[in-house]
Structure formats: C-alpha cells, structure tokens
Amino acid sequence: MEPQLVLQDFRGKLNSDIETTRTGLIKGASWKKQNIVVVMPADARIPAKVAFSLWNLIFPPNQGVVKLLALGLEVGDAYSKCIEQIIAHP
Numbered sequence: 414m415e416p417q418l419v420l421q422d423f424r425g426k427l428n429s430d431i432e433t434t435r436t437g438l439i440k441g442a443s444w445k446k447q448n449i450v451v452v453m454p455a456d457a458r459i460p461a462k463v464a465f466s467l468w469n470l471i472f473p474p475n476q477g478v479v480k481l482l483a484l485g486l487e488v489g490d491a492y493s494k495c496i497e498q499i500i501a502h503p
Contacts, residue, residue: 415485416483416486418481418482418484418494419481419482420479421468421480448478448479449477449479450479450495450499451478451479451481452491453480454488454491454492455483456484456485461482464482465482481495483495
C-alpha cells in the first residue's frame, strides 16, 4: 500500500457560504473558537471511511475539528509529516 494522508471533507449547507455562516454565529455569540487537529497513524487494516464514521460518533457537533489519518506510515514518521503539513498550512 502506498503511504497517503486522508482528510475528511465537510461540504454541506452551512459550509457552502462560510462567511455568512461565520458572521451569523459570531453575531449570535453562539460560537467560541476551539479548533483542533487530530492525527491518527493507521494501518491498512481499517478503511479510512470506517475510522471517520467512528470519529463522528466520538466528537461533539459544532466543534472545529480537522481529522487526519496517516495511512501506511510508521508512527513517528506519520506524526512528523502531518505536523509539518499542519504548520505549513495558512
């Protein structure tokens, strides 16, 4: 299996016009910024869609969470590569 990084994509009704959504949430004071990134080194034994489905049951809704699966990489290498990409992303 070729090493790969998999990112879950959330495109929905609210995310189609993110600026309007963000403005409404901030104006209503119903949103507090608590963004996190979760990195999980994973073997090829569990499909990425299954892992993301399980994660959706664990994390509460309306939390700024980016979930990354690092597939086919050694654990230390997986964390290093993901952290490099997270820091490099604007």
